[in-house]
Amino acid sequence: GAVVSQHPSRVICKSGTSVKIECRSLDFQATTMFWYRQFPKKSLMLMATSNEGSKATYEQGVEKDKFLINHASLTLSTLTVTSAHPEDSSFYICSASTGSNQPQHFGDGTRLSIL
């Protein structure tokens, strides 16, 4: 069964809207979660590392004020795409590991379409 739950799975909204995506670890605590983005026919690109109780670590080129990450509990990380524009349309996926050297499990992903 799924170990990481992501919601919503699909969002279509107007340009300028802010969109919040939730990532939950099920039945385990995740001090660290990861947020990825994938454009069509491209590989997953790490956006940021979400750390429970502290600031997220962003990859180079990812705007922290644009992509707000909150990891307020050991089972929930949220990614908010603020004032989204069409170029933000993408497939956003989170992941978490159940432990050291264990594989990461991915959420179902959120397909974001900005009109």
Place this chain on the structure above:
Amino acid sequence: RKEVEQDPGPFNVPEGATVAFNCTYSNSASQSFFWYRQDCRKEPKLLMSVYSSGNEDGRFTAQLNRASQYISLLIRDSKLSDSATYLCVVNEGSGNTPLVFGKGTRLSVIA
């Protein structure tokens, strides 16, 4: 960040064929290794972890050669349902560190 290189695709094979995917990684300090499969417009799903001793799960066999920094995946008796993109994935750390993904190899199994 170092890289993970995979065979360029696509691989188009008939049902029942055996197909092999190769992958190399550049960071010799990498700690753990995985194959994931990703279906079109879906999230990656773990196929199997890869160990130096080699491991097998049904029709799938994975091998790791740390000296050569090389990872392989062998699929025997291909099924139509094996059609997907196969991602070679490396964890460069020992704890909760981000994964490094290969670009993936597309497999199409044809009836």
